[in-house]
Amino acid sequence: MEYFFAKRSSENGSLNPSDFIDDHLYSFVLHDSFIVQVVTYIIICISIPLILVAIYLIYASTVRNDHVAPIYVINLLISDLIQLCCMIIWQAPLKLQDLWYILKIYFIAMLASVGFMVCLALERYAVIAHPLWYRFQRTIKMTVVVCVIVWVISIVYSLSYDGLFVIGLLLPFPVIIFSLVGTLRAISASTSVPSDEKRKIVGILVLVLLIYTLLFLPRLIYILYFIPGSLYIMSEIFLRLSPLADLFLYVFIRKGTVDKLLASVCCCKMESNDTERTTTGGGSRSLS
Numbered sequence: 001m002e003y004f005f006a007k008r009s010s011e012n013g014s015l016n017p018s019d020f021i022d023d024h025l026y027s028f029v030l031h032d033s034f035i036v037q038v039v040t041y042i043i044i045c046i047s048i049p050l051i052l053v054a055i056y057l058i059y060a061s062t063v064r065n066d067h068v069a070p071i072y073v074i075n076l077l078i079s080d081l082i083q084l085c086c087m088i089i090w091q092a093p094l095k096l097q098d099l100w101y102i103l104k105i106y107f108i109a110m111l112a113s114v115g116f117m118v119c120l121a122l123e124r125y126a127v128i129a130h131p132l133w134y135r136f137q138r139t140i141k142m143t144v145v146v147c148v149i150v151w152v153i154s155i156v157y158s159l160s161y162d163g164l165f166v167i168g169l170l171l172p173f174p175v176i177i178f179s180l181v182g183t184l185r186a187i188s189a190s191t192s193v194p195s196d197e198k199r200k201i202v203g204i205l206v207l208v209l210l211i212y213t214l215l216f217l218p219r220l221i222y223i224l225y226f227i228p229g230s231l232y233i234m235s236e237i238f239l240r241l242s243p244l245a246d247l248f249l250y251v252f253i254r255k256g257t258v259d260k261l262l263a264s265v266c267c268c269k270m271e272s273n274d275t276e277r278t279t280t281g282g283g284s285r286s287l288s
Contacts, residue, residue, distance in 0.1 A: 039237050040087050047243045048084055051077045054250040071143045072123065073249055075150070076116040080243030082109035087240065104158055111154035111168050113242060114216060117208050118172045119146060120249070121179035124201045128193060129186040169220050176212055180205040204252050211249075215242045 055077050058070045086106040126134040157168035183205055187198050218235035 036233060036236055036240075037091075040091075040240055043240055043244050044084055044087055047080065047247070050247055051081055051084075051243065054247060058250060058253070070253060071140070071147065072116045072120045073253055075147050076113055076120070076246055076249065079109040079112040079116065080246050082106075083113070083240075084243055107158040107165070108151075108154050110239070110242075111157050111165075112151055113246070114169065114172050114212065115150040115154055116147075117212060117246075118175050119150060121176045121205055121208050124204055125179040125183050127201060128183045128190050128198065131190065131192045166220070166223055169216060169223070172212060173217070176205075176209050180209055200252065204249065207248055207252055211242065211245045215239060215245060 055074055058074055058077075083106055086102050086109070089102050123134075123138075154168075157164055180202075183201060187202065190198070193201075215238045218231070219239050222231050222235045
């Protein structure tokens with residue numbers, strides 16, 4: 001929604017929000033379509049309690065055991081909570097000045113969300129590709145420092161010019177792809193990581209890539225080409241779905257989740273094959 005602000009500067013060079021609002025686009029900011037509003041209400045009602053429960057469970061079960069990956073997930077979920085709070089405030093009547101500040105807070109949380117997905121992807125890549133380095137460098141203190149840096153960078157990018165904001169959304173894409181490709185290349189040679197952990201790492205990386213590609217890239221396309229209408233509505237709905245989608249990272253980070261999913265898929269496939277063999281065998285006997 002930041003790019004609803006028309007790229008016009010006031011004569012005195014001040015950052016008065018009223019100088020940056022186009023009348024037609026302003027109506028989209030303050031009055032979302034009915035579909036977007038309904039989806040927003042559903043996302044808020046479902047996501048907030050689930051995120052609070054997930055944060056508590058992650059902290060209680062894994063962070064106390066000096067695992068660093070859940071710290072990134074906790075910060076990711078906190079940024080999602082901030083986005084959801086902004087969505088709640090949007091539903092109330094707002095003055096233009098107040099709207100501008102709320103949008104900035106929302107952009108900070110959104111960029112932080114993308115940043116922590118990148119941190120999670122790189123951390124999972126390091127487990128497979130550089131296990132010795134990761135074993136000696138993974139400390140709670142270092143992870144907290146990285147989290148602080150992500151928040152600071154998100155604030156700087158959100159308060160910067162439009163070009164830097166676009167770069168802040170675009171840069172994570174090649175980094176996430178690099179993490180996934182590098183992990184897939186190094187996974188066969190890695191002997192220090194158990195097989196179930198490898199499957200979980202690949203599952204997390206694939207999920208991060210899917211979340212970013214499906215939910216954030218449509219908004220980036222809209223920002224770059226500014227195509228009004230259905231693309232805006234679609235990108236807005238996808239963007240607001242990101243807090244709910246991030247909960248799947250919590251599901252994948254739990255021990256044994258990926259194995260259970262793979263086991264269920266294999267069982268379904270085996271049952272399907274058995275059914276086909278039974279049908280084929282019965283048909284051949286009837287012909288004889």
